[in-house]
Amino acid sequence: MAIVKSKLLKQLSDNYPNFLKKDLEKFTNIILGEIKNALKRGDRVELRGFGVFSTNIQKARISRNPKTGEKVNTPQKKTIHFKMSKDLFKKLNDEEQ
Template sequence: MPKSKSDLIRALSRSYPNIYKKDLEKFLDIFLNEIKTALKNDERVELRGWGIFSSKKQKSRKSRNPRTGEEIITMEKKSIHFKMSKELFNKLNEK
């Protein structure tokens, strides 16, 4: 089951009942915006025990429209790369 932003805020408010929900929402917004800004500026984001986010550039290339067979040029773009930590890997693969 996917987690939405509102699900995360609800879980955080259950874990921290003494903090207002609106403050948790603001904190989550700031946290996610800082990650977005860092990735946009080609910086690496490392969250210990969780993993590393980095942005990679995909070069422009020739591609083909599968429906029409027409050749088109795909422009250069950035994508996000995530590498999980060993700790997270071991937790996911526990037996």
């Protein structure tokens, strides 16, 4: 199950009842916006204990439409790469720390 922004905000408001929901929403929007802007600039985003977001450049290539078999030019594009931290890896795999 994926977590959506509204569920994240609900969990934050449940865990931190002293904060107003609109403040938590602003805080979340600022953090996500800064991550987006940093990736757009080509910077690396490191969240200690969680992981690292970075961008990779996928080269332009000639691909094939699987339905028709027709050759299609695919332009160069940026993709997001995520590498989880060792702490997160251990938590996901129930290893003792």
